[in-house]
Amino acid sequence: MSDNNPYIPMPVQIAKITNEVDTNDIKTFRFTFLNKEDEEKFKYTPGQFGELSIYGKGESPIGIASSPTELGYVEFTVQRAGTIVPGLVTAALHDLDEGAQIGLRGPLGNSWPIEFLENKNIVVVGGGFAFTTLRSLINYMLYKDNRKRFGEITVVYGARNPGLLLYKDELAEWEKRDDIKTIITVDKGNETWKGREGFVPAVCKDTAPSPKDAVAVICGPPIMIKFTLPVFFELGFSKENILTSLEMRMKCGIGKCGRCNVGSQYVCKDGPVFSLAELDQLPRDF
Amino acid sequence: MLKKTAIEKISQLAAVLMEKGTLLAPVKEVAGHNFAEINDPQKVDLNFYNTIISPKGAFFPPKEDFIKYKIGKTITEAEQIKVDSKPVFLFGVRPCDVKSFSIMDIHFNAAGIIDPYWSQRRKATTIFGYAYDLNQPVDAADFYNSLGIYAADPEGSDIFMVKKDKDLLLKGITPKGEELLAQLNTLVDAGKDDEKYYEETLKKGKEYKTRFLCIDQDVIAKKLEAVFNNNDFWTKVSSACLSCGACTFVCPNCYCFDICDDTIFGKGTRRRVWDACMFTDFTLEASGHNPRTQVYQRLRQKINHKYSYHVKKYGVISCVGCGRCTRSCPVNIDIYSIVEEALKL
């Protein structure tokens, strides 16, 4: 960041826009850095986020969807907010074309604890739009030099309907591989859907991953989390071995503006990744 | 080194300081005194109890501009705004407020990423602490004794000032203060009796009693954690709360801010402005979810942040007992009473 001022965004350019869903309100933006030194400084780990910054509109904290093993760019999957609260930044971003320049601050926050995950079996559970930093983690683990550092990888990913699944091409590729077990489900299919139907908690129960040497990484809408957690407790996962990522309203992203605290922890700096055991130590204020 | 000047000649001292840099000092306004940048040395007025708004604005101004830009231009054409590096003299700060700076330092200047604005402003500033006038009655709202602060504590000041009848005594505390004091040629050397008076005032400061509550920071931090879910208690103590931001804006230790883009006629500024956890939309997410929709949740956040979360995170209570929040509250909510009641639970 310029002059090491953490509030000043670095300039990035939209290199590619991918429309992820039928409803056209979730797009993946691929950014390249305008300054080579910014790219070198932007060293991130899956689970971290960045502040997308558009002058005249504001900033939005968004999880990084690409993996650090993908070089030369960084990707963010962004939903156009605004059904309840007008989302100025995400709306403006969705209206931009490839080639446009915006600002980026980051990488921010802690990350999925890679060292802790090493040599363990990883169960990734995602629901709907909250799959972005999980995709980063999966692609990181699947990277050829990294794969042997992790045990079995199981992915359970669900969306309300087939049109709302993110990263469809990648999901298809993962399904072909034999070093990752990929289970895709939708709440309700359509004429062309040949895959599984059912809610994520039920699918997790069917899949019944073993808790032995395993860590569950779970992200999704609150309702999915609520019903998925009991399944994992029943399977024998301890609270230390269930990880999730919190959301709070953020501004600075560096633990200064005092907005995103849950108890003594700033979600932007001490989080967003917490284990359930850590969350138990915090007041229910999120 | 102890120097002195007649209080009626304070404008001469002000004029010298204005030549050397920016002078921030108390000036009289309709409602009371506030710190302001001095353009006219006659305006400096030391005849005050304490300012309405804390002096935190010297380092953390109500608005701090980050970047200026033009709408429609590219991001690389935006202009970063630098903090003026001119020396600043913050004149006439009460001991409790001086203490607040060192507490804010932990957050802005030590923990994790350093805040460049706070840090630069802090470095450029010389602090003239000013003992409370021990002959004036204590304001009923004050409780800085409870936080281990006394009316004539020089700690944290670069230069500490004590009023002696019609004179002002100035003592160099830090090397920075000593050096500056030596340069201020409107001051004269203090005599033996002044030395004695100064020392006695520091001692007598301990006897100048505000409200006192024995607060062990770890005990109160744990207590507040334990009563977090006691909705009856929080609803009761917050029932009068209007959920305005007066308490947080006058507080020397509240540091929450918003980052916003203010635009007009095609020009814009990215800046930070003071924000308050008492505002309804403080935690309103773009999804529409808001973890703190109720007044009691917000007041609970404010008090817990100061007396529990801050202790857990930074090892110190984020309050100096200056009494401003109580004095400024339109409905007389008193944080001291709330802490007192919480301790009884």
Added chain:
Amino acid sequence: MTDFKKIEENLKKEAKRLLESGEVTVVLAYGKGFDEKHPMPFAAKSVADVDNIVFNEYCNYNMARYLVRYPQGTKIAIAVKAADSRAVIQLIQEEKIKKENLVLLGIPVIGMKNPKTDEVIDSKTTCGMHNPVLYDVLLGEEVHGQKIVSPYDVLAEYEAMDKDARWQFWKDQFDKCIRCYACRKACPMCYCDPCFIDQNKPKWADKAPQSPGNIMYHLTRFHHLAGRCIDCGECSRACPVDIPLYLFHKKVAKECEEMFNQVSGMSIEDKPVLVNFRVEDSDKILE
């Protein structure tokens, strides 16, 4: 002079009776603060709470501010001084509350004081009335025989200023504003959710506490209270930097009164003046 102790006794007695009989579930009155000079707004919800009720010359609060916090249909008793009763009436006119859910405990009073200055609060900063306009129970003796002072007399100095001087006056005043929003939060008529100033689309004004955002906020709020402000002066007393907001409210109220011959919050039969079209209404507003 007002017998504050007597009113306090009566207030407690009525509160106890109403809560005991179940006629209301909450009594909005005044409670003990950290010292006598600093009482607080207080909601008594049980007979045990009644002990905490106080009444003295510093109980300025307009408790009508809290009415909209309760779900529609809640049975509420509320202590009302003159201006407070006008706020209740205005809220009834605006259909925010219903009279049948309220018991108004009227407090006729003279000699309320501002705790910051110890000055008596009179027609300079409020409507200057002494007796509640509407009440179900009267807790003291009505005040009569006081010299009637128009609440608009205080405007003389302001009205003597020319346009430029007035603009400069308000600019200077608004420069002091720190945007804590205590004024709107203390105001019984400011119940918009969200307030226009909190909207981000459209964003009506800068968030930074400076011109022109401060001017935008205050002028919009002033005009939004045209014909609605009941001149209780709570906004000005709430302001930590003492901006004399009452001046503008009084000026707008005066013009409204002259134009439409209706004073806000005086009768539950009235309709809010700027919402209601009458053929005989003055066209001056269009000029």
